[in-house]
Amino acid sequence: MKIILTKNYAELSKKSAEIIISQVKSKKNSILGLATGSTPIGTYKAIIEMHKNRQVSFENIHTVNLDEYRGISRDNSQSYYCYMKKELFNYIDINLKNTYIPNGMNENAQEECENYENIIKNLGGIDLQILGIGHNGHIGFNEPSDKFSTKTYCVKLDDRTIEANARFFDSFEDVPKEAYTMGIDTIMSAKKILLLVSGASKADILYETILGEVNPQVPSTILNNHENVTIIADEDALSKVLKEKPNIIK
Ligand code: PGA
Numbered sequence: 208m209k210i211i212l213t214k215n216y217a218e219l220s221k222k223s224a225e226i227i228i229s230q231v232k233s234k235k236n237s238i239l240g241l242a243t244g245s246t247p248i249g250t251y252k253a254i255i256e257m258h259k260n261r262q263v264s265f266e267n268i269h270t271v272n273l274d275e276y277r278g279i280s281r282d283n284s285q286s287y288y289c290y291m292k293k294e295l296f297n298y299i300d301i302n303l304k305n306t307y308i309p310n311g312m313n314e315n316a317q318e319e320c321e322n323y324e325n326i327i328k329n330l331g332g333i334d335l336q337i338l339g340i341g342h343n344g345h346i347g348f349n350e351p352s353d354k355f356s357t358k359t360y361c362v363k364l365d366d367r368t369i370e371a372n373a374r375f376f377d378s379f380e381d382v383p384k385e386a387y388t389m390g391i392d393t394i395m396s397a398k399k400i401l402l403l404v405s406g407a408s409k410a411d412i413l414y415e416t417i418l419g420e421v422n423p424q425v426p427s428t429i430l431n432n433h434e435n436v437t438i439i440a441d442e443d444a445l446s447k448v449l450k451e452k453p454n455i456i457k
Contacts, residue, residue: 208417208431210456211439212449216405219441220249223337223403226437227254228263230335230399236267238327240336240394241295242347243272243287246403247337251295258299265301269330271323273338273347274388275309277316277361285375286311309359309387316361319387323359327393336397340404343367344412344425348388351424356390391429400433404440413440414447417455 213219227250230237241247257263272287281288288308296306307326313319327333338346343365349356350365363385364372373379394400404413416427417438423429430436442449448456 209437210417210445210448211437212445212456213439213441215441215443216249219403219405219439220253223247223250223401223439224253224257226401226439227335227337228257231263231265231268234334235264236269237334238330238332239268239270240333240389240397241270241272241291242337242339242403243274243290243294244339246339246405248294250337250403254295255298265299268301269305270301270307271327271330271333271389272306272308273336273394274386275311276383277311277385277387278383280312281308281310311383311387316387320359320361323387323389324393327389333397335399335401336394338394338400338402340402340409340412340416340427341365341368342371342408342412344416344427346391346402346427346430347394348386349391349394349426351426353423355392355423355426355429356388357392358390359387359393360390362386362388391426395429395433399435400430400437402427402430402436402438402440404438404444406441407443407446409440409444410447413438413444414451417448418452 275287279286309323348362369382372382376382419428421428
């Protein structure tokens with residue numbers, strides 16, 4: 208694991224945008240795995256800025272998102288489809304036909320999950336997967352469990368995840384209780400992974416992710432088994448690591 212320490216969220220966002228842009232420039236038809244949540248918003252803003260300055264084109268890029276809530280439609284403002292349009296796609300020259308997000312309205316979970324895996328396979332696999340991390344160590348919506356998940360599946364969301372996401376909804380009850388998510392094997396088969404972590408509230412889980420045993424109760428620990436992972440985290444998120452194991456950050 209390569210760890211990049213940044214002073215704050217702004218620097219984290221700029222650095223991660225640079226890494227994504229450099230991927231897009233080095234392979235113009237890259238397959239990008241994208242994430243939602245609050246952490247990547249600054250990264251997407253920085254990408255939009257660089258695109259405006261004509262530093263990069265997304266014309267031949269395909270994207271696949273990690274997950275989508277089950278039971279809400281694409282035009283629901285809380286859908287990750289709307290999020291991606293609002294935070295990124297509306298402002299860059301990507302062809303919306305080349306952007307993929309699980310269809311939360313497909314009631315046939317098996318069919319939806321197989322479709323999504325086939326899309327990723329037919330694209331030739333993910334070149335660079337962006338990840339955030341939940342306070343419980345979830346990546347995508349892979350929640351703590353007795354075993355690591357494999358392929359895209361329909362997951363019952365953890366109460367902590369529902370609570371964390373309730374800030375985007377009117378109430379806890381309004382948060383969908385299920386989602387379609389790439390599985391751990393799907394994420395781990397990306398050629399490169401970029402994990403973004405910001406804020407003191409993530410200090411414990413980031414410490415456990417980097418220094419804990421690989422364990423499905425903390426899904427993010429699996430990243431230790433991937434050979435090309437970069438973590439970009441700010442000082443607050445790395446505060447526990449910096450206090451207890453400063454030497455692992457070069
Ligand atoms: P956040 O979510 O970026 O909003 O903290 C991350 C996640 O739950 O994966």
